[in-house]
Amino acid sequence: MYRSITAVLHTGHGDIHLDLRPEEAPYTADNFVGLATGSRPWTDPLTGAAGTGGFYDGTVFHRRVPGFAIQGGDRLGTGHGSAGYRIPDEVLPDRGFEHPFQLAMANLGRDSTGSQFFITLAPAPHLNGHYTIFGEVADAPSRSVVGDIASSRTAVRLDRVTISAD
Template identity: 50%
Template sequence: MLKKISLLLLSAIFLSACTTKPISPLVDDDKVLVNNQTTNQMTPTSTPPTLPISATINTSLGPITLELFPNKAPLTVANFVDLSTGSEGKDPFYNNLIFHRVISGFMIQGGDPLGTGTGGPGYSFADEFNQGLTFDKAGILAMANSGPNTNGSQFFITLAPTPHLNGLHTIFGQVIAGMDILEKIGNVEVGAQDKPIEDVVIVSINVTP
């Protein structure tokens, strides 16, 4: 199934170099931000399989296991799986990236290859909102963005209910194991722009169909 998901992504995107603008101050502690970047647009051409998928984010502080929702956010899940596992001879995208923004009681954010909030995979794709998915608890996995239809590689996991994010960010999974690790990351010491003083690293992400 992972091969099918990768084929979907390969047929749906054209990668280009990512040109970023200077970093903007991240001063909104109740928002999930991705600073503006110029990208190609990714458009789905088919729907990936709807079988359950789980992903384990192996962090430097321990593992967090997620249930993904391919039947409710197919393109977003396909993108996350492809970046997690690598495709066409590419290394897994997320390996050794950091959680670059952590706000206690709100969320942890990662998936930026630059570690600054400005990076991405070189493309963007549309939002996928589902009325049955809301930010009603801790452990919700969703895409960070810089506005409508600007999803790329950056994602976040909530540390508490955040209903003000409903309709603004695509939800595509939830934590099913490792809430203690999530909370541990959420309580690390941070400095400027909510960046952890000591790097919290995404060592790898294992995807299980």
Template identity: 50%
Template sequence: MRRTSAFYFGIVSIGVLLALALSSGGQQRSATSSARRAPGLYAIFETSMGRIVCRLFEQEAPKAVANFVGLAEGTKEHISPWTGRKIKKRFYDGLMFHRVIPNFIIQSGDPTATGRYTPGYTFEDEIRPNLKFDKPGRLAMANRGPNTNGSQFFITVAPAPHLNGKHTIFGEVVEGLDVARRIANVPRDATDKPIRPVLIQRVIIERVK
């Protein structure tokens, strides 16, 4: 009996040590990853298909960045599509990429996944001549025309020069472009919505000094 108890105690102890080691390793990897990034503000998208990290352009698009950060962290008020009431909550956590197009974009920011949701407000464009859709990985505001920005955004997975001057670019992908491309290539229906939902599990805002 004593040998059996000692055996089980040993197994439990090993399990605890392994769990601690894995946890520590994860924290170290996260810290190391952050340490490799240049100083600035970042949005980390933890998706059901992997991680995408974007550097946010605070200087070039301050309104778009402040809006995105406020919604992501739950400090900005918006309209609930279900009750019509103004609420504050972590807006992007749990949303799906409702529009995915290979060699073009992945789009999210709509709780209804229809592409028609607005948060109850709009704000003006911040078009900068030096920021163009000349390469993949641009993080930009989706809109319904000039100065109709709200909560929806997209990430390009290829150059898209026809979008120049029409959408506010407020960040760029610095890690995980391969993840964005895999999302863009999932099977989709006639409206470009993924057959099997691809979710934003959470968005983490992180400042690297």
């Protein structure tokens, strides 16, 4: 298990620094790291073939809702793609969306998380109990980038993800 994990989402609007919480959501954090680094096997939703490299490289933030959230992690860019598998939820009853800039996995219902993730821009307690929170945006400049992405009229590219873990 990791003691600490940081990630940097390198985007067309700047970098987003994230602090992941492997102690609260170990399987989810490990899944994100594996997809970001290419160390976890995944299936390309476009071709059905085994994927190579970082899953998130070259994807876009396909959902952008100013004042609410941005969402990415879909190689199709539509919100309907995945890495070809699902993982179980790690929802903690005392961890919620009372604060903005929470990093969580998107899902289609219970235990259907895969590759898509979102970052909130405002408190969203109506999401409590439904999504695995596994990190948060680390600093003010990164929060500004998240806001810029949410306000973008077009999809914003996620060029690559850099992971630092110990």
